[in-house]
Amino acid sequence: MTLHQDAPAPPAATAAPSRPPRPAGKANEPTRGYLPYLVPGVVLFVAVIAVPLVMNIGISFTKWQGVGDPEWVGWQQYQKLFSDGTFWLSFRNNLALIVAMAVIPTILGLILASALFDVVSKHHPRTTTTLRAAFYLPQVLPAVVAGIVWGWILHPEYGAANAFLRLVGLDSWAQNWLGDEKTALLSVMAVLVWIQIGYPLVIFMAGLQRVDPQLYEAAALDGASWWRRLWSVTVPQIRQEIFVVLLTCTIAGLKSFDKIFVLTRGGPGGATLTPSYFSFQNFFEKANVGYGAAIATILAAIIVTLSFLFLRAQNKEDR
């Protein structure tokens, strides 16, 4: 299972290498000769991930402006964090973004993938490929570019969205989509669904190819409707894929910095602020490095816990 969004995921069962035992005579073949091959990867890991991670945790226990000496303050940043309304607001916003990046795309992706697979692919394989590519296209864009495209479409004065509403006579519906507290979060969510939808679609379509067609035939003979078959046959059969998609998209949702940066910069009035963006502000705009590090540490802790729970649930299923 992969933790990188839209990545080729190795099968979960083989993730922990399990092989038949070696022939007895070779049991003690030295593996030390392979150790030099680990060196470049381990050095990079230590320098770029392990040391910075430990430093970040260390910084989160200090008050530091990024220059001079950090002042040790113990748990103070964390105490401040838990009583900070802005922090909690950013979390609530992040939940909304997770709905837009994980929950809605999974549900829509499931319906679209099944419909494409059941209805279209049998008669028009080429149409299926084209449609799948069309849904997947937003996924290959840099998130920043997707943000620029939508920032322009949703622009209150010259944007296409309002122009369209005026064209069809719904002038009163025209909004400052990203600039109004009431609509900003919903607009960002809509953009995220657009970006995200292709990923579950592609994964689920691949999963569907592996489902035994006889299961559907049997269900159809029993008089099950299309929706019923989707829920009772498809969902259980491709739950592995559903797990992968939900986990990777949730984690991607927790890391949404770039989309927020280009679309709203967390505004208006914190309406689209996320912990990710909030930590950036503290690091680089407010010179509150200790506080930013505390937010980032909490974010890492949540992601690790979530993945751990997901993986455990999945392992239980496998057994």
Add this chain to the structure above:
Amino acid sequence: MRLGQRLVTGVLVVLAAVTVFPFLLVLMNAVKSPQDYTARGPLGLPGGIYLKGITDFWLRVDFGEKLFNSTVIAGSVAALAVLVSILMAYALGIGRVKGRVWIIAIFLLANLMPQETLVYPLYYLAKEAGLYDTKLAVIIIFTAIQSAFGVYLLSSVLSTFPREIVEAARIDGANRWQVLWRVVVPLSWPTLSVLLVFFFIWTWNEFFIPMIMLVSNDNQTVPVALGVLQGQRLMDVTAQSASALLGIAPAVVFFLIFQRTLTRGIAVGAVK
């Protein structure tokens, strides 16, 4: 085809068209002159092909240089990260080094780390090491981040590598290094090529750490240059649609070139 099937096909085609529509909209408006845009609005068809908006924007951000920077960074990272990954995975998956389960678990965890947790120390360390605002810093950082994923993926792929082939090569007198390059790498090439493509595109699309690290214009990548401009809210409508078009173009080119690799990679991956 039954009526119901036609209806579903119709709905899917409409939804796909809606998904692609923003791309067409960008293309249509990037070739409008400012007057044309004012006269016809964003939804009208362009009255003529006006390329000055695009060329002006290209020159303003020195887009050729940004393309070059992005290509150098993403290309180096893809090649180096695949190299680092295959070396480690060779030791873990085929060499079955002691403690491999732990090493793989730690790399898996590393792959999960949000960049927010690493960014400030990396910024600080890069300054200390004199690497701040260099492409090299970004290349090193993303080689590490991408190879954390590569190690995890390739180790599990190589752990199912047929043992007999490795042993036969050893009996023929090949040493470890030769086995890796003459046997393992050629036979794993399909997986390695998928990884190369993914690493290239992932690195190309990165924004957060490159934005922090690359402050001077000459070093910036395509997403950084465009994202920073957008974040400053200083673009007029012509510049904005030109910027969107120039940002979309490389991504669509990659998509067309690598479409099969991409869908194969994603599809092969999630299937048990």
